[in-house]
Amino acid sequence: MQNAANGASTTLMWVGRAAWSLVGLAAPWAVLGEGRSGAVGAAANVWGWGAWLAVLVALFVPSALSLTAVRIIVPAVAAAGLWSAEPAAVGTALFALVVLSSRDVADVLVQGSAYGAETRFVLRTPVPYLVPAVLVWAALVGATVGGTLLLAAGNLVAGIPVAAAGAVLAWRVPLRLHRLSRRWLVAVPAGLVVHDHLVLAETFMVRRNHLGPVTLTHAAGDEADLTGAVPGRRVTVSMTQPDKVVLSPITMRTLGTSQALHVVSFAVAPLRAGAAAAAVSAGR
Incomplete structure (x- = not known):
């Protein structure tokens, strides 16, 4: 199989696409919704399937924006898999995380939006930005998903401020994290x-x-x-x-x-x- 223009392995990219398809079959978000109220289960499924579809599209339409989507969503789904404690969900989510976090996948994605004869190579994240990036990612995922689930559970006292914080973070954080994909x-x-x-x-x-x-x-x-x-x-x-x-x-x-x-x-x-x-x- 022919590699990308920057030499990155498209074979590994196809492995990543297959791994992400298996995540959809295991659906850890559905496991987490079991035994909870219908509204909470529905909210978990909307978030889960929406996130899964977004990454699937990103993997088949490679670009720097796709890399940002993968970096934000895949670790969140892996966390959901671990939380579900269901072997198939844990295994598929962690395998997808490992493959889609690889150097080759990152370079295939950014090369997809290269202009003309450009050959792009993603740069490693600068040390001063590592911890802040992880912290704002955790805040983004926790507030957006957590706020929705709290509201679905009828906990308005906690759900409204958390969801409001999630809305603010969703407006600002992805743009900040996208700068890491455009290096x-x-x-x-x-x-x-x-x-x-x-x-x-x-x-x-x-x-x-x-x-x-x-x-x-x-x-x-x-x-x-x-x-x-x-x-x-x-x-x-x-x-x-x-x-x-x-x-x-x-x-x-x-x-x-x-x-x-x-x-x-x-x-x-x-x-x-x-x-x-x-x-x-x-x-x-």
Whole structure:
């Protein structure tokens, strides 16, 4: 089976689609609704089937938005599977979570919305954003789903404020989390682009004739660290002449530097660092 343009495995993507189909057969949300009032069971099923259908569409219509949907919904369904304590629901939900959280699936999804000859590679989440992202995700899921179920159970005292908080979070949080899905190292015929509005204040482009050696490293060196302080493998790009990179305020504070830097080399941390380094090197 042919891989995506960025080399990500479409075979693994099909495994993920099959795994998500099995989640629909196990329907952990239906298990959770058993033994409860008709209104609560109906609310659980509306949420469950709506979430399942949204991810199914996202997997067959790949884009950066699809990656955001997968990242928000799949862990929530996995949590529902664990809560149900039903073996089939637990097993299918956890298997789908593992497959759909893979690096290849992320790159297949974002490549789906690439323009022309772009080859996109998702960047790893910067360390300063990891804990806040998990916390706001938990608040979003808990308030939206929990508020609905409380109202369905007739608990208006708790349900109204929780549902109201859920509505506010549903308006703001997905847009914030979507920014994490729109962080890419992009190889283009003209050179490469670092598209990352969390670490950078401006998109950074290096022309093809200014590209020097591209290497894989495992620790920070003298190059400008545009990884967001993530550990592990990174792609280090050298340039034949200095260029200006403009950092976001949080990156500037993390690195303890000025906002605008003139750099001759920099490092980024794609999920599939080896494939990204090979793609950039091929374009030199």
